[in-house]
Amino acid sequence: xxxxxxxxxxxxxxxxxxxxxxxxxxxxxxxxxxxxxxxxxxxxxxxxxxxxxxxxxxxxxxxxxxxxxxxxxxxxxxxx
Amino acid sequence: xxxxxxxxxxxxxxxxxxxxxxxxxxxxxxxxxxxxxxxxxxxxxxxxxxxxxxxxxxxxxxxxxxxxxxxxxxxxxxxxxxxxxxxxxxxxxxxxxxxxxxxxxxxxxxxxxxxxxxxxxxxxxxxxxxxxxxxxxxxxxxxxxxxxxxxxxxxxxxxxxxxxxxxxxxxxxxxxxxxxxxxxxxxxxxxxxxxxxxxxxxxxxxxxxxxxxxxxxxxxxxxxxxxxxxxxxxxxxxxxxxxxxxxxxxxxxxxxxxxxxxxxxxxxxxxxxxxxxxxxxxxxxxxxxxxxxxxxxxxxxxxxxxxxxxxxxxxxxxxxxxxxxxxxxxxxxxxxxxxxxxxxxxxxxxxxxxxxxxxxxxxxxxxxxxxxxxxxxxxxxxxxxxxxxxxxxxxxxxxxxxxxxxxxxxxxxxxxxxxxxxxxxxxxxxxxxxxxxxxxxxxxxxxxxxxxxxxxxxxxxxxxxxxxxxxxxxxxxxxxxxxxxxxxxxxxxxxxxxxxxxxxxxxxxxxxxxxxxxxxxxxxxxxxxxxxxxxxxxxxxxxxxxxxxxxxxxxxxxx
Numbered sequence: 251x252x253x254x255x256x257x258x259x260x261x262x263x264x265x266x267x268x269x270x271x272x273x274x275x276x277x278x279x280x281x282x283x284x285x286x287x288x289x290x291x292x293x294x295x296x297x298x299x300x301x302x303x304x305x306x307x308x309x310x311x312x313x314x315x316x317x318x319x320x321x322x323x324x325x326x327x328x329x330x
Numbered sequence: 331x332x333x334x335x336x337x338x339x340x341x342x343x344x345x346x347x348x349x350x351x352x353x354x355x356x357x358x359x360x361x362x363x364x365x366x367x368x369x370x371x372x373x374x375x376x377x378x379x380x381x382x383x384x385x386x387x388x389x390x391x392x393x394x395x396x397x398x399x400x401x402x403x404x405x406x407x408x409x410x411x412x413x414x415x416x417x418x419x420x421x422x423x424x425x426x427x428x429x430x431x432x433x434x435x436x437x438x439x440x441x442x443x444x445x446x447x448x449x450x451x452x453x454x455x456x457x458x459x460x461x462x463x464x465x466x467x468x469x470x471x472x473x474x475x476x477x478x479x480x481x482x483x484x485x486x487x488x489x490x491x492x493x494x495x496x497x498x499x500x501x502x503x504x505x506x507x508x509x510x511x512x513x514x515x516x517x518x519x520x521x522x523x524x525x526x527x528x529x530x531x532x533x534x535x536x537x538x539x540x541x542x543x544x545x546x547x548x549x550x551x552x553x554x555x556x557x558x559x560x561x562x563x564x565x566x567x568x569x570x571x572x573x574x575x576x577x578x579x580x581x582x583x584x585x586x587x588x589x590x591x592x593x594x595x596x597x598x599x600x601x602x603x604x605x606x607x608x609x610x611x612x613x614x615x616x617x618x619x620x621x622x623x624x625x626x627x628x629x630x631x632x633x634x635x636x637x638x639x640x641x642x643x644x645x646x647x648x649x650x651x652x653x654x655x656x657x658x659x660x661x662x663x664x665x666x667x668x669x670x671x672x673x674x675x676x677x678x679x680x681x682x683x684x685x686x687x688x689x690x691x692x693x694x695x696x697x698x699x700x701x702x703x704x705x706x707x708x709x710x711x712x713x714x715x716x717x718x719x720x721x722x723x724x725x726x727x728x729x730x731x732x733x734x735x736x737x738x739x740x741x742x743x744x745x746x747x748x749x750x751x752x753x754x755x756x757x758x759x760x761x762x763x764x765x766x767x768x769x770x771x772x773x774x775x776x777x778x779x780x781x782x783x784x785x786x787x788x789x790x791x792x793x794x795x796x797x798x799x800x801x802x803x804x805x806x807x808x809x810x811x812x813x814x815x816x817x818x819x820x821x822x823x824x825x826x827x828x829x830x831x832x833x834x835x836x837x838x839x840x841x842x843x844x845x846x847x848x849x850x851x852x853x854x855x856x857x858x859x860x861x862x863x864x865x866x867x868x869x870x871x872x873x874x875x876x877x878x879x880x881x882x883x884x885x886x887x888x889x
Contacts, residue, residue: 292664
């Protein structure tokens with residue numbers, strides 16, 4: 251959602267995407283360091299760790315995009 | 331014993347998802363005041379937002395689970411549902427049909443039928459769409475509960491009511507805005523939650539080439555083995571795929587089903603609306619890299635007893651293996667705690683977003699095409715928003731009732747899954763003639779649509795009740811032993827053909843509307859040019875050409 255309705259602007263959807271991905275990414279990294287209750291195939295490659303890092307980086311990018319979009323729309327409103 | 335057991339961190343991840351979607355609903359409540367806000371998300375979306383929502387409304391967990399399992403049965407041919415069975419129709423919608431939809435400033439697809447034809451065809455389509463949507467929503471809910479009970483041991487009632495309450499909460503608060511927000515979150519969750527299954531599967535098998543190694547010939551191509559129906563696992567020829575799936579079913583769904591088209595209506599301008607399905611087409615083409623690759627990995631693992639991978643029996647038929655468990659079993663195989671929570675959240679998000687899509691489309695069609703059209707024509711904007719909110723709750727409750735009915739009578743699923751070919755396939759003939767031939771009359775469209783719907787339904791019931799003689803079955807399906815898939819494709823095709831012929835014939839002998847009445851609704855009487863001149867790289871046609879080239883390349887590569 252970029253600019254719903256004739257109301258004040260809500261935060262862009264990319265902010266929420268970035269928020270959830272960042273939080274999930276950090277949780278995945280943490281999970282990799284917790285004791286594992288069961289063995290999974292390819293556990294030795296630490297998928298939670300590297301996938302968590304990728305998710306965190308992706309989430310951070312979306313957070314930046316979302317916050318920049320928010321800043322730009324606020325400036326446009328100030329000008330108007 | 332459950333297939334997957336959850337660790338505390340998995341529960342945290344699942345809980346955070348619920349917190350986020352209900353939080354989004356509460357947050358968006360203050361931005362949702364008018365009917366335009368509630369039903370069309372303020373009509374100010376970019377093509378990226380509308381495009382991802384357009385795709386996500388279709389991208390339910392049922393589809394992902396179903397087609398991953400379907401790949402174990404049909405092999406590479408499943409990619410047809412993502413490529414020829416979607417992309418040409420999406421591009422056609424963006425390039426040729428969207429100007430008529432968007433320029434007429436309607437709230438729904440039945441709304442277009444009212445403007446182009448008359449009130450009775452609007453009502454026919456609104457009622458059939460509302461019933462179809464509610465039934466699909468209920469079945470979605472039932473299957474979600476079935477999947478989670480089987481793989482996680484979750485209680486039926488709890489998983490149905492908790493997810494229904496969450497969906498009811500955020501749609502009632504934020505309307506289509508909430509649905510679109512959560513659909514986009516779901517899109518990303520599906521990619522980060524499920525794509526890793528394919529990656530790890532490829533790693534275990536020793537590389538991408540190994541996924542395709544030693545597959546039976548009948549499963550290893552998309553087109554090469556479709557010369558005769560017996561040469562592929564779908565038991566359908568290239569003509570059945572091209573006509574039934576690539577043309578009738580695909581165009582019927584992607585260009586007329588309000589569930590997906592509603593997302594394009596929320597765009598901020600005509601270019602964004604046209605780019606909505608075109609943007610979505612690129613992501614649609616990529617989905618086989620989750621679905622088909624994971625399905626082929628599951629097939630390879632299940633073919634090798636030393637891998638210890640076996641599907642679960644179907645809970646409703648213990649003698650039959652349940653292909654839908656392939657993806658959850660792969661999650662259990664590869665995902666440690668944390669990732670398991672993410673994978674389950676992705677499935678949960680897929681189920682819930684699919685349900686939310688149904689409910690948000692239902693509340694719009696009910697409010698504008700039944701309530702305002704028939705019950706209260708002078709309703710104010712505030713009353714329409716109120717009705718939309720009430721309808722959301724009623725729609726959710728009716729979905730739950732349908733889910734309980736499906737739980738008691740499993741055979742209802744066979745009927746409900748065929749509804750689409752009764753409703754949408756003939757409707758595409760009506761829309762095509764209505765938009766591109768101004769001679770099409772209201773009487774032709776109405777009676778043609780009824781004839782097409784009856785034809786498709788009669789063929790379905792004929793096969794279901796064993797009333798179709800062998801010779802007629804051969805004529806109808808071009809096959810000696812048609813599979814369920816083949817029958818479904820051909821019953822849709824015949825529904826479309828009959829609707830097309832009846833609409834054409836009746837229109838030639840009845841009185842058409844005048845050009846003045848058809849301004850903005852029909853080709854030749856609608857200004858389809860953009861308000862501003864666009865650079866070549868911004869034009870929808872450029873991006874559609876690129877998408878089409880990618881589609882051709884993928885089909886040649888996996889021929």
